[in-house]
Every structure is written in structure tokens, then in C-alpha cells.
Amino acid sequence: MAxxxxxxxxxxxxxxxxxxxxxxxxxxxxxxTAEAQDEACRIFALQRAAVQQQGAPTYQERMAAxxxxxxxxxxxxxxxxASICADFGNRSSAETDFGEIMPVxxxxxxxxxxxxxxxxxxxxxxxMAFRPASARIVYQPLGVVGVLAPxxxxxxxxxxxxxxxxxxxxxxxxxxxxxxxxxxxxxAALLSKIFPEDRVAVILGGSDxxxxxxxxxxxxxxxxxxxxxxxxxxxxxxxxxxxxxLELGGxxxxxxxxxxxxxxxxxLIAIGKLFNGGQSCVAPDYVLAPEDQVDAFAKAFLEAAxxxxxxxxxxxxxxxxxxxxxxxxxxxxIEDARSAGARVLQHDDTRAxxxxxxxxxxxxxxxxxxxxxxxxxxxxxxxxxxxxxxQQAIELINARPKPLALYCFSxxxxxIDAVLDNTRSGGVTVNGTLLHATQEDLPFGGVGESGTGAxxxxxxxxxxSHARGVMTLSPxxxxxxxxxxxxxxxxxxxxxxxxx
Ligand code: NAD
Numbered sequence: 001m002a003x004x005x006x007x008x009x010x011x012x013x014x015x016x017x018x019x020x021x022x023x024x025x026x027x028x029x030x031x032x033t034a035e036a037q038d039e040a041c042r043i044f045a046l047q048r049a050a051v052q053q054q055g056a057p058t059y060q061e062r063m064a065a066x067x068x069x070x071x072x073x074x075x076x077x078x079x080x081x082a083s084i085c086a087d088f089g090n091r092s093s094a095e096t097d098f099g100e101i102m103p104v105x106x107x108x109x110x111x112x113x114x115x116x117x118x119x120x121x122x123x124x125x126x127x128m129a130f131r132p133a134s135a136r137i138v139y140q141p142l143g144v145v146g147v148l149a150p151x152x153x154x155x156x157x158x159x160x161x162x163x164x165x166x167x168x169x170x171x172x173x174x175x176x177x178x179x180x181x182x183x184x185x186x187x188a189a190l191l192s193k194i195f196p197e198d199r200v201a202v203i204l205g206g207s208d209x210x211x212x213x214x215x216x217x218x219x220x221x222x223x224x225x226x227x228x229x230x231x232x233x234x235x236x237x238x239x240x241x242x243x244x245x246l247e248l249g250g251x252x253x254x255x256x257x258x259x260x261x262x263x264x265x266x267x268l269i270a271i272g273k274l275f276n277g278g279q280s281c282v283a284p285d286y287v288l289a290p291e292d293q294v295d296a297f298a299k300a301f302l303e304a305a306x307x308x309x310x311x312x313x314x315x316x317x318x319x320x321x322x323x324x325x326x327x328x329x330x331x332x333x334i335e336d337a338r339s340a341g342a343r344v345l346q347h348d349d350t351r352a353x354x355x356x357x358x359x360x361x362x363x364x365x366x367x368x369x370x371x372x373x374x375x376x377x378x379x380x381x382x383x384x385x386x387x388x389x390x391q392q393a394i395e396l397i398n399a400r401p402k403p404l405a406l407y408c409f410s411x412x413x414x415x416i417d418a419v420l421d422n423t424r425s426g427g428v429t430v431n432g433t434l435l436h437a438t439q440e441d442l443p444f445g446g447v448g449e450s451g452t453g454a455x456x457x458x459x460x461x462x463x464x465s466h467a468r469g470v471m472t473l474s475p476x477x478x479x480x481x482x483x484x485x486x487x488x489x490x491x492x493x494x495x496x497x498x499x500x
Contacts, residue, residue, distance in 0.1 A: 036205040037212045040173065043201045044216050047144045047171040050198040056141050056169045059119055063112060065166045068194040070108045073159065076190055077101045080155060083182040087154070088277075089320035089356050095276055100155040103438060107160045110440035110457055111167040118167065118461045124469070129497055132474035139465040141169030143219035148210055148233065150225045151177035151322055152279045152378075157224045157247075158187060162200065164460030165222070171199055175213045178206040179322055211236070218242050220464060224281075225249075226376075227449050234452075245453035245463060248446050249376045250403040251285040254433070255393050255419050256297060257410035258290045265409040266300035267307075269382075272407075272433025274305060274360055277319035278380035282405040282427070282437045285377050288393045291386030298362045298384050302347040305360035312359045313352035320356040321379060327356045330379040333371045334361055337383075342366040390415055394422045402426075402448035407433050426450050 057065070073080070081093040084100070124135040145165045149158040158176050165172045174191075176184035181204075188202035195201075203213060207229075214221060214233045217240040223233045224247040237244045256265045273284050289297045309318045321327040338344050343364040351357055363383040366372050372383050387393040397406070406425035410416050416430055426446035427436040437444050445454030455463050473479065482490050 033205060033208045033212075036203055036209045040203045040209070040213055040216060043173060043197055043203070044144060044218075046198045047173065047201070050171060051141075051143045059116060062115060062167055062169060065195070065199070066108050066112050066115075066163065069159070069163065069166070070105060070112075072190050072194050073101065073104050073108075073155070076186075080183065080186060083186045084154060084180065086182050087151075087180040088322055089354075090316060091276070091319045092317050094317070095319060096155075099276060099280075100153055103153075103156045104159045104163070106438075106440060107163045107456070111163055111461070114458065115167055115461075118458055121470075126471070129493075130471075130477075130479060132476050133471055134474070135469065135471045138468045138470050139168070139462070140468050142464060142466055143170060145170045145172050145464060146213060146216060146218040146221045147172060147174045148214065148221070148223045148225065149174065149176050150281075151179035152276065152281065154180040154183045155187070161222045161224075161455065161460070161464075164455055164457075165464045166200075168461050168464040170219070170464055172201075173213075173216075173218075174200070174202045175205070175210050176202065178204075178210075215239065220245070222455075222464075223247065230451070245445070245455065246451045247281070247444075247453075247455075248404065248449065248451040249281050249378070250446065250450040251373075251376055251400060252282060252403045252405040252407070252425070253397050253400075254284040254287045254407040255390075255397075255409065256287060256289045256293075257390070257408070257412065257415045257419075258293070259412045259415065260409040260431070262293060262296055263300045263304075266297055267304040268409070268432055269407070270301050270304035270308065270360070273382055274308065274318075274380050275434065277321060277357070279319070279322065279378055280434065282434050283378070284382070284405075284407055284433050285403070286373070286383040286385060288385050288387050288396060291388060294364060294384050294386045298345055298364060301362055301382065301384070302345060302360060306347040309348075309360070312348050312357050313355060318357055321358060322356075324356065326379075327358065330358045330377075330381060333375075333377070333379075333381060334358075334363070336371040337363045337366050340367050340370040342370065342372075342383075390418050394419060397423050402446070402450055404446045404450035405429070405434075405436070424448070426454075 081096040084096050085091045119139060121136040121138045124137060126133045126135050147158060147161045154176060158174050162172055176187060184204055188204060191200050191202055214236040221237045221242050222245045223230055227248045230246045230248045234244050234246060254269055269284050269287060309315055312318050321330060334344055345362040346359045348359050358380055361381045363372055366383045372381060402424045404426040406423060406428050408416055408419045408430050420428060424447055427444060429436045436442055440457040442456060443454035443459035444456040445451050453463055482493055
């Protein structure tokens, strides 16, 4: 098991300020990058050899691996919460419990409960002309799976793919995010205690290490992150014909219908939007509300935010933005909207120095070419846009790439059906936010620009398995009767199935 390489800073392209100002440091970083890459290649070869030599792990071995992971996460959960808090600047242990520890432990419990059934071959039918014979699907491990993970849920987005890859019998190499250096290191240390490096290994490093990691000839590459990096990962993987799962982002809309109680919708949306400081891939990105209710919605949203977070500065429940660069981007986004003519509403604009917090912010009247409507927001900023009728709301959604999530608030089935039937998104929660992503028994993934391939529960097991079709002919099977030289019998058989 390896924990290799230098965890670089938040600056793009893996370079730190020190490295930029100091060529010696930059050379050392390059040296670390090369070292990490050598280590990644060494471990990849080791895991590949183990696949060849040891074959697929048994049900008992997979159950034991899942149990060890469960025990380690449970035992170290406070340590993990503290390191995530340190990496973010501030994140409450409650958010880590609900957003990371519970999803990981639930996914392990679910996999352990269903693994036997998932591993069972599935019987399929045999065409009339080919009987007597039997057909079945046998799920085999793919081999070595690479996992590239983002920073926003540094445990969930590394460990849930790991759980499903292990359940499917694979060996796994993980490259966690460089933006959560303490958590990535702790994860590497914890996993090394329970898994040999030929089963699970962690490679540490910046985007340069990640870029090279994605060129390894994995049997599957599982990437979670931004759409732009997803494109590079898919390009790198294509050189090896490595299949990819891309869990990407996007602008997830919320449609608030006229019939739904406005205050209730505003509170539920505020809960989902402000969880993890708005840094969730499935966070509501913008709200579509009936045009005469836009102001009332904005007021109700900020009141709900104030109830949950009476103040932002010094509030341990309010999560900080991950880095100075990300914080600056969000501040710029608000200023960009303001200078484009938007109204900016905030319930509390007090900030403490060094906390990297952006207060809950509503933007009204944002032009479509403003940054807040061009890019995924990924922070506690919420544009609210008015619509005349449901048809117009649907058109506004469909004018953008297909999002990762969509939310609809209504108790009228016709309105819900109209929104769901006429739009596309990775997943949907009706009358709530985020929650479809927490269900073990629902596939989770994007569509179009928000991703390729889904996981969670059985869908993850299947995604990371090879579904091998196996046909077995019975001793009484007469398929050898149809063979060259084609004579009367062949013509009779052809007529039997095709007619004259
Ligand atoms: P990111 O794309 O910048 O980084 C993700 C991972 O890719 C990191 O480990 C990074 O080191 C690595 N990476 C960076 N450059 C690379 C390259 N050239 N080749 C290969 N790998 C490279 O994403 P992020 O900023 O960490 O996360 C935020 C984004 O992730 C948002 O867009 C969000 O919506 C998305 N996201 C999606 C999901 C989902 O489940 N669909 C979940 C969380 C986050």
C-alpha cells in the first residue's frame, strides 16, 4: 500500500505559490511527481500480477474486506471529521457524519447484505432454435480499477466507489484530491493498515500526478470531478481503451410550482443548498419560481437560512469554502452578477477574517451571460429566476446541458409529470433536495455533460463487473445438423424458422 507524492496546494496545475517563487522547490515537486508516477506504475504492475495469479476473490474474502473497511471508518470517524474540518478551514462533525460517515457505512452495510445475491449468476432465456441449452450471466471482476476523487466529500467519493469495486472483486488504486491533504494522507494511512498494496493503494499528489494516473491502462477508471477535467480523463483513458465512469457536475435546477407551500419549499431548498457550504455536486444551483413569487421566495429562503445559521462569522455549523482560490471565485461571481445588474440579497454579510465563508446569497435578475448563470456555482449563492408557466420553466432547463440533479416542488401530479417527462437529468428528488443521492438502491450518476455511468448498490456492483454471457449446450442439442455442405436439411430448417 502506498501513500506517495507531494500533496500540492489549491493553485491550478499542481503548482504551489512557493514552487512558483522558488525554482528549487519546483524541481523538488517535479521530482516528487516523477516518484509518485513510478510508484503508481509499480503498484499497478503489482495489482495486475495479483489479478493474474490469485484470480477472483471469493465471497468470504470480499465480505472480510468490506468488514475491515467498515471497522476502520467507524473506529476513526472522529479523527476523519477533524482532518476534514482542518482541510476545509471549518466543517462541522455533524455534516461529516451525515455527508460522509453515514453514506460510507450504509453503502458497506447494503453491499454486505446483498453481495451473495449480486454475485449469483443470472439465468437468461435461450432462443427456440438453439435449444436444448442454457444461458446465464456470470459477474466477474474487471481487474484493476482506478478511482480519481474530488475534494468536496473526500471520504464518500473515494470510499463508496471503493466499496463497490471491492464487492465486485476488483483491486483498486485511489488518487484522492490534493485540496484535502490531511484527509488524503489519513485515508492512505488507514487503508494501508487493513489492505495490502496489491489489493488497495492510495497515490497522493497534485493534478500532474492525477493526469498521469489517468494514463495507466486500468480495467476501469472511475472519475468524480468537474466536467472539464472529465473530458481530459476520458481522452487519456481512450488511448488504452479503458472504460470510464464519469461522475461530473452541472447546474442543477429547482422548479417551485405555484401549488407548493412557498416557505416549506424555501426551507427545504436552503437545507440542501447550504449543506457543506453549497459545495455539493447535487446542490440546487438555481431556482425557477412563478414570476410573481420571486421576491417572496427570496425572502423566505434568506429567513430559512437565518434560522439555521443566525450568523456566518464564527459559526461552527457553517462550512468554509475549501480554498482561497475557490473563495475568491465565489466573491467575484457575486460582484460579476451585481455589475451585470442583478440584485444581491444576503441575510448576514458579516465575515471573520481568514474564515473563507460566503454568506447565504440570493441573486435576482441575473442575466444569462453572467458568471453565476454560465458556470456551476458550487457555493452558497442562489440565483432565483421567474417563470410565466411550467412550459417556460421547462424551456429554461432544456436550454442548458443536462444537469446532474433536478428538483421539483409540487403536490400536483400533472405538474410533476410535465417537468419530469419533458426534461433530462442524472437524478431527481421531488419535494426535497439531495436525497435521491443518498439511496443505496437507486442508481446515481449523470447524463450527457453531467456524467456517464451510474453507481450505488447493485448498480455499482454491475458497473464494476464484467457481465459475461455464458451459453451451455445440452448433450441432446442438435445444432451441428446445420452445417456445410448445406443440403435438404439446412433448407428445411431455414424454411421452418423463416417461412418460404
Ligand atoms: P476536479 O475535476 O478539479 O478534480 C477531481 C480530481 O481530478 C482530483 O483528484 C484531481 O487531482 C484530479 N485531476 C485534476 N486534473 C486532472 C487531470 N488533468 N487528469 C486527471 N485527473 C485530474 O474537481 P474538484 O474541483 O475536485 O470537484 C468539484 C467538481 O466535481 C464539481 O464540478 C462537482 O460538481 C463535481 N462533483 C461531482 C460529483 C458527482 O458525483 N457527480 C461529486 C462531487 C463533485
